Amino acid sequence: METVKALxxxxxxxxxxxxxxxxxxxxxAVAALLFLAVxxxxxxxxxxxxxxxxxxxxxxxxxxxxxxxxxxxxxxxLGRDVLSRLLYGARPSIGVGFAAVGVAMLVGVPIGLxxxxxxxxLDTVVSRIVDVLLAFPYVLLAIAIVAALGPGLxxxxxxxGIAGVPYYVRIVRASALALRDQEFIQASRALGAGHGxxxxxxxxxxxxxxxxxxxxxxxxxxxxxxxxxxxxxxGAQPPQPEWGVMLSDGRQYVGVAPHLALxxxxxxxxxxxxxxxxxxxxxxxxxPRLRGVTAQE
Amino acid sequence: MxxxxxxxxxxxxxxxxxxTILVFSIMHLAxxxxxxxxxxxxxxxxxxxRLRHELGLDRPLPVQYLRWLGNVLQxxxxxxxxxxxxxxxxxxxxxxxxxxxxxxxxxIAVAIGLTAGVVSATRQYSVWDRAAMLLALLxxxxxxxxxxxxxxxxxxxxxxxxPVSGMNAPGQSGFLDTLHHLxxxxxxxxxxxxxxxxRMTRSSVLEVIRQDFVRTARAKxxxxxxxxxxxxxxxxxxxxxxxxxxxxGYLFGGAVLVEMVFSWPGLGLLMVNGILARDxxxxxxxxxxVATTYVLVNLLVDVLYTLVDPRVRT
Numbered sequence: 001m002e003t004v005k006a007l008x009x010x011x012x013x014x015x016x017x018x019x020x021x022x023x024x025x026x027x028x029a030v031a032a033l034l035f036l037a038v039x040x041x042x043x044x045x046x047x048x049x050x051x052x053x054x055x056x057x058x059x060x061x062x063x064x065x066x067x068x069x070x071x072x073x074x075x076x077x078l079g080r081d082v083l084s085r086l087l088y089g090a091r092p093s094i095g096v097g098f099a100a101v102g103v104a105m106l107v108g109v110p111i112g113l114x115x116x117x118x119x120x121x122l123d124t125v126v127s128r129i130v131d132v133l134l135a136f137p138y139v140l141l142a143i144a145i146v147a148a149l150g151p152g153l154x155x156x157x158x159x160x161g162i163a164g165v166p167y168y169v170r171i172v173r174a175s176a177l178a179l180r181d182q183e184f185i186q187a188s189r190a191l192g193a194g195h196g197x198x199x200x201x202x203x204x205x206x207x208x209x210x211x212x213x214x215x216x217x218x219x220x221x222x223x224x225x226x227x228x229x230x231x232x233x234x235g236a237q238p239p240q241p242e243w244g245v246m247l248s249d250g251r252q253y254v255g256v257a258p259h260l261a262l263x264x265x266x267x268x269x270x271x272x273x274x275x276x277x278x279x280x281x282x283x284x285x286x287x288p289r290l291r292g293v294t295a296q297e
Numbered sequence: 298m299x300x301x302x303x304x305x306x307x308x309x310x311x312x313x314x315x316x317t318i319l320v321f322s323i324m325h326l327a328x329x330x331x332x333x334x335x336x337x338x339x340x341x342x343x344x345x346x347r348l349r350h351e352l353g354l355d356r357p358l359p360v361q362y363l364r365w366l367g368n369v370l371q372x373x374x375x376x377x378x379x380x381x382x383x384x385x386x387x388x389x390x391x392x393x394x395x396x397x398x399x400x401x402x403x404x405i406a407v408a409i410g411l412t413a414g415v416v417s418a419t420r421q422y423s424v425w426d427r428a429a430m431l432l433a434l435l436x437x438x439x440x441x442x443x444x445x446x447x448x449x450x451x452x453x454x455x456x457x458x459x460p461v462s463g464m465n466a467p468g469q470s471g472f473l474d475t476l477h478h479l480x481x482x483x484x485x486x487x488x489x490x491x492x493x494x495x496r497m498t499r500s501s502v503l504e505v506i507r508q509d510f511v512r513t514a515r516a517k518x519x520x521x522x523x524x525x526x527x528x529x530x531x532x533x534x535x536x537x538x539x540x541x542x543x544x545x546g547y548l549f550g551g552a553v554l555v556e557m558v559f560s561w562p563g564l565g566l567l568m569v570n571g572i573l574a575r576d577x578x579x580x581x582x583x584x585x586x587v588a589t590t591y592v593l594v595n596l597l598v599d600v601l602y603t604l605v606d607p608r609v610r611t
Contacts, residue, residue: 132315135592136584139550144320144584147572148327224440228554231442232569251446251558258450265443273438 022285029281032274039090039271046090052081054088054241063257074259076249078239082259086267089241094271096157096235097223101215103161104222108168109211113199115169116176126169133166142225146234153226153242156235160225164218171214175207209286216282220275227268243268301603309596316588317369320581321362329575330354334378369585375578379571384582387567392586394464395563398486398555399548401479405487406494406548407541413491414498414537418506419525429495436492441551445485445558452481462560482559486551490544497540501533535606542598549587 024030051072058079066074066082073083115126133141145159179185180203188198229235230244231251238245243264250260332348333340340348349355353364368375374384413433417426453461459481460466465474505511506529514524553565560566564583571579 128311128315131312132319135312135316136319136588137546137550137591139547139553140584140587143553143568143572144323144580147580148323150328151573220438227440228442231554232557233573234569247443247446254446254450255454258454261443261446261450265440265446268440269438269443272440273435276434276438 019285023281026281026284028277032277032281035270035274036278039094039274042087043090043094046087050081050084050087052084054080054085055239056080063253063260065257066259066263073263074257076246076260077253077257082246082263085241085246086243086263089243089246089264090267092153092236092240093227093243093268094223096153096160096226097219097221100157100161100164100222100226101219103158104164104168104218105211105215107162108165109172109204111165112169112172113176113203113207116173117180117195117199117203119177119180123173126173130166130169133163134170136163138163138221139225139228142229143232143234146229151234151237153230153236153240156226156229159229160222163225164222167214167218168211171210172207175210176203179203179206213279213283213286216275217279220272220279223275224268224272298603302600305596305599309592313589313592316592317366317585318362320585320588321365323584324577324581325358325361327575327577329577331378331577334575365581374582374585377571377576377579379574379576379579384578387579388564388582388586391562391564391567391583394561395549395552395556395565395587396590397475397479398482398552398561398563399545401483402486402490402548402552403541403545405483406490406544409487409491410494411498411537413495415502415525415530417495417499418502421503426499430499433492433495436488437496439488441485441489442554442558444488445482445555448481448485449558462558464562478559482555482561485558486548486555489551490541490547493544493547494537494540498533498537501536502529505529505533535602538598538602538605542595545594546591549591 051070058075061068061071061075061079063077064071064075064079066072068074071081071083073081073086076082076085111126115123136144141163142156142159145162146155149155149159176199185198185202188202193201226235227242227244227247230242231248233248236242236245238249246264247261247268250257250262250264254261330345330349332345332352332354336344336348346355353361356364365375372385374388376382377384377387380387413429417429420426449461452458460478464478465471466478511524511528514528515521519528552561552563553569555561556563556565557569564587568580568583568587570576571583
């Protein structure tokens with residue numbers, strides 16, 4: 001009797017532990033996670049430790065290279081401190097990616113769940129709309145939406161998030177479709193559970209793994225896309241310290257002060273690389289097929 | 298095969314109609330009155346009303362949509378509010394520039410991606426494999442606009458091997474001059490897709506290389522080069538083809554950013570300037586052309602896919 005009780009618990013603990021252990025074995029993913037942890041600290045304390053006001057201009061100190069006394073990473077075309085602007089710019093530049101993924105999930109997950117679970121006409125209509133949205137290249141759709149909403153960081157975040165909705169609908173719909181006829185769902189239905197309970201207590205938790213992986217990888221893409229919109233003049237607007245805006249401003253001076261374009265670009269690249277490494281690590285750790293193999297061992 | 302094609306084309310027409318509805322709706326949701334943009338802020342209410350009537354803007358939206366769609370189907374995209382020229386004429390010139398850039402980038406992406414992927418897979422866990430996959434990861438994560446600026450700084454400003462920007466030097470229009478201008482934008486745009494193709498090719502080749510028919514080919518005494526080229530690659534390329542098709546979407550999206558960096562006179566640059574100037578007919582036309590191209594390329598990939606792999610037809 002004791003063995004029967006202990007078995008599922010031990011198995012599930014083993015499965016969850018082994019997922020975490022598998023993640024820890026990926027050195028690159030762990031290093032990237034540590035980098036992101038440090039970055040989280042920068043996001044919190046960055047503005048407090050910034051040596052200068054990011055908006056304060058000093059025309060006497062224009063286009064100074066990195067290493068100039070008092071200006072570790074140099075100054076921009078208006079004499080503003082690049083390090084301070086990077087530190088202040090981290091919050092909007094990175095936050096926009098997380099917020100956009102939040103928007104995409106908030107809209108995409110419920111629609112995908114309902115379409116996959118109920119099927120029928122609802123699923124047909126949702127799938128056709130998704131087909132139409134996927135007929136646009138991602139960046140183009142974001143540009144088209146921002147064209148309608150008007151330029152600005154908030155609108156860029158919305159545009160990038162909305163452009164991501166069809167991908168989340170597809171992921172969750174596929175999971176819901178695969179799960180809805182499984183025995184544990186039927187058992188739950190037979191016990192009298194309502195659709196809401198089945199969807200949110202049974203279907204959604206079982207569809208989480210691919211969602212978590214997609215979201216981790218998408219934060220990076222959405223940070224890049226939002227920075228791209230700012231670079232085009234359609235996202236954050238000058239003089240706001242945002243990495244895409246800084247890159248766009250620095251573009252005019254690449255011949256004389258390349259650090260203005262290189263540094264914010266490197267900041268975006270590092271964050272995206274770290275998020276990708278963590279996403280890859282998570283995917284390998286959470287892969288249900290791999291987990292199945294471990295559980296059987 | 299014919300039935301498959303007809304089914305696919307019918308599906309495509311429906312999707313395309315959906316695309317036109319979306320493009321039309323998005324532009325009509327946009328703030329700003331086209332009549333006001335044309336006449337300027339000093340226009341009287343009377344002249345605004347007259348122009349709105351002339352442009353058909355006072356009609357119900359479905360009527361406006363059908364009229365617009367009818368015109369689009371005849372190749373008439375309206376008139377640019379800012380440039381005062383036929384949009385279709387502008388689109389055609391700009392489309393050629395973007396298509397040239399995207400095609401060159403595709404060639405670069407496929408050449409680098411396939412080579413790196415095959416080398417990686419055939420020398421699994423070697424230094425080559427690790428180096429190629431590390432580069433693929435970096436290429437995958439590089440923001441395209443930043444990569445463009447790095448190449449511009451390195452190979453146009455510091456080492457003036459290539460021109461900084463534009464499609465032609467002033468007063469020149471020869472093919473070689475265009476080619477010279479094309480190198481940096483095309484490499485910039487091609488690196489991201491090359492990384493994706495390299496990763497896909499590697500995993501696809503690794504999957505095929507372990508199959509029995511490859512062992513048989515080797516057992517027959519075929520040279521390794523023949524085994525890889527004739528047996529492995531032919532089968533491994535099928536999933537790679539899909540990825541190449543999907544990357545075309547990325548190429549057209551990324552082209553907007555690359556065109557901005559290199560002032561390449563393509564559709565993307567036209568579109569962004571159109572958005573900033575609230576030139577809706579131009580934006581509408583450019584978005585529709587890019588989306589249509591993407592849909593058509595994906596159809597082409599589907600057709601190629603069925604030619605290469607007959608199992609898909611059923």
